Amino acid sequence: MSVDMNSQSSDDSDYDDDDDNEGDMYDYYDNDDHEDGDKPENKYDDPEYFEQESLSVEQVNAFLDEEVDKASKTLKVSPTIAKVLLKVHNWVPSELLQRNAEDKTNLLVETHIIPPPCSKKAKLTGPPSNGMCPVCLQKTSVDKLNALACKHYFCKDCWTMHFCVLIEDGVSTGRSMSTSQIIIYQGFKLSSQQSHFQLSFCPGPGCDIVLKAEQPAAKRAICTKCNNSFCFKCKLHYHAPTECEVIKKWLTKCRDDSETANYISAHTKDCPKCSVCIEKNGGCNHMQCYKCKHDFCWMCLGDWKNHGSEYYECSRYKENPNIANESVHVQAREALKKYLFYFERWENHSKSLRLEEETFKKINQRIEDKVMKNAGTWIDWQYLLDAAALLAKCRYTLQYTYPYAYFMEAGPRKKLFEYQQAQLEAEIENLSWKVERAETTDRGDLANQMDIAETRRLTLLKDFLPH
Amino acid sequence: MSNIAAARIQREFKEVVKCDEAAKCAIKVEMVDSDCMELRGEIAGPPDTPYEGGNFILEIKIPETYPFNPPKVRFVTKIWHPNISSKTGAICLDILKDQWAAAMTLRTVLLSLQALLAAAEPDDPQDAVVAKQYKEDPQAFEDTARHWAQVYAQAPCNNPGCSAKVNQLVDMGFTETASREALSMHSWDVEKAVEYLMS
Known part of the structure; x- marks a missing residue:
């Protein structure tokens, strides 16, 4: 019953500003408040909740000037020097004050504000x-x-x-020659903002908005101007529950070797004698290594001498397919297999998400057809778009659970994670199935499924999202 | 080329020609083209080093923004040194990178490079193979550096041992340069060098 109430209320808000929400696939990302409208306590329960505000360039400058002003008054130095000092300390005033109290002279020398005392030169x-x-x-x-x-x-x-x-x-x-005068340059202002720990540039193309958060963290930041959503800390795509360093490692790995690794895994084996990587591009199973001239069987990797006259088939392989796995290079291939396992799933969800826009178009088309056939009104069918948006959101989180799992150490915690991941995956597939086949305006079943999927997603994030 | 750069280079050129070091034949510069964008430097191997008696030729390219950016310098003469690439002659020296200052001149650059030959920095290497040998097998490093100086930089006093090994590989059908490089990388172990060349 409560589920029904929820979707009812979201429907209402659609009613109020439907031009805003219609077909907007980032619905769930942008308008969190419209979803959380009836349960305000959610703000503190939601593991993804992140307080932020968008600032224009003027606002950012005003904010920075204010900080500089404060620091220059406390430290009793000129605003120019205060700015340089703040920048060196990533604009964290407490760090600067502490350092200033500890050894002021060294601080000023290190920041090139005063030259080192008694230099050896004349x-x-x-x-x-x-x-x-x-x-x-x-x-x-x-x-x-x-x-x-x-x-x-x-x-x-x-x-x-x-x-x-x-x-x-x-x-x-x-550098020593370049302290005070340089501040007149815009370039410096830009680099100041980039170094402020509470500020984050929107990485959207051509967007000049700066986001500000009181407590910066690796959470989802959303630009109010261009709707771009990104990780506040590393500015990559939002990647919960994976951490910034881990996702960077994963993306580098994917760039480096996914294609090559795929190919090598699918088409090659190592010579059992000299370990050179061999590609079999045709012919029978009798292989001769081009390097060490060793004759072996492609299937079981055993010596060809023991194969007698069975030229095209390997009976040893038929009896025990594991025989080929007994080679010394099994470990390397196992590692590759593990990586490909996670990579395939990651890529699969990423592909689904890329097709998101098309899915929305299709759903809109279907709604039009239904309305034309007098099967419910346009308003009645809007719940499908909500469901699709939620589906995208869940898929997004699921996609980013794979790098997390890949880099996780084996143990009970990984087991728990993979259990929850599997649960989420199952519910997402269920939801996907139901969205594609929704034939009536009765949204009860679908709304129920949406709730289950979102609960699974939140449970996983609550347990594994680093705080 | 900007006026400042041209004025500076002409002035610095004279400074090098007139300086005491040039009189002692330790450093030298020549113009390569008329607009001073490219120069040819020469430094003598410092005494009491494996490079002693050698003459090392440098390619010096002057950027448009000189003297606010450092000149681009590279060894044309092949040299065996931890901070200089044995393949390309690229130099790893702080004053040619972030520690450059506009008040430095061609003379100071050439003298710094000469000092670098006398005091290598193996912990900040340009050529990792050379740096490893420098740290782990100083004798082999000295032999190699001396041999390279003889062959490429016309340093006197032949070391027949190294040349004999190079010739041994040349007789096997490898090119002289490749043989010398392989032997140098493997501290003159003929067997390892052959293995490397075959792989």
Whole structure:
């Protein structure tokens, strides 16, 4: 009964702003509040809940200026210096204050705000008396040469050029010549935002929104402007329950060797004598290694001498198919098999998700057909789109459980994880089946299935999502 | 080429020609083309090193943004050194990368490279094979570096042992360069070198 109530209420909100929600496949991602409307306690129960706000460039600048202002007042330094110091500490004021209290001098030296004390070289005191800039070797008047605290004097053009080159190279605060003046550059502002621990750039193409979270974590951030959803911490696609480092490892692995590994696994075996990798691209089972000229049977990998006259079939293999697994390279192939097992599932769900848009089109088409045939009104059928959106959401989480499982150590916890994963998978397939075959406007059964699938998904995330 | 770069290079060129080190034939630069974008440097192997008596030729390319960016320098003469690639001559030296400063000149670069020949940094290697040999088998490293200096950099005092081994492999049908590289990589173990060349 409560399930029915839920879908009823979501229907109502569709009614209110249907232009907004119609056919929007990110429905579930964006409008969490419309789903959680009747159970506010969900905010604290939902393992995926993540408090965030979207800021425009002006708002971000204002926010950063405020932080700089605060720090400059507490530390009693100029705002420019406060900014450099904050940036070095990833904008975490507490770290900066602690460091400042511990050893202020070293802090200022390390951040290149003051030069190291008593450098071994002869102390420079003033500009060169002949007024020549030592970089461009042009003569100018002495008063036109400028220097930082280290007293190395150069002309204005050379300073400008130096800053331009450093900024182009992406070095803005790393070098002694480049502290204070550089801040006038926009480039520095950009890198400041990127280093602030509470801010995260929306990686959407051409999007200039910056997201801010009080407590940054590897949670789903959603840009209010371009609807892009990504992990707040690493900016890759949202990847719960897998952690940032693990998903990076997994994606690198997939890029590196999925295709090659697939092929090698499907078409090759190692020579039982010299271990060179051999591809069999035709012919009978009598193989001769091109490298060590060893004759062997492709099926059982045994010596061909013992095979007698059975040229095309291997009786040893028929009796004991495991015989080929007794080779020394079995371990490598086992590892590959394990990887392919997880990769196939990962790829499978990823493919399903890529077809998502098409699924939505198909469902919309079906709804139109039904309405034309007078089988219920358009409103009656909207629950199918909700179901499809939930299906996509569950599939998404399921996809990201495979890298997690791949890198998990064997043990009771992995068993539990795989059990829950299997449960989720089963419910998702059920839901998928039901969505495809929904023929009536009676949504009870489907709504029930939606609830089960979502509960399974949340249970898995609650147990395994790192807090 | 920008005005600053051209003015600087011409000035630095004169500085090298006039300096004390040039008088002692330790460093040298020549123009390769008229617009100073490419230069040819030469440094003498420092005394009391395996490179002593050798003459090492460098390719120096001046970037548009010189002197705000470092010149691109590479060894043309093949050399056996942990911080220089034995294959390409690429150099791993901090002042040619992030520690470059606009006040440095061609003279300081050439002198730094000469200093690098005298004091290798095997913990920050460009050529891992050479660095490993430098740390694990210093005698083999010295023999190899000396042999390479003789063959490629016209250093005197022949080491007949190494040349004999190279010739031995050449007689087996391998090219001289490949034989020398294989032997150097395997600390002059003929058997291992042959195995490497066959694989």
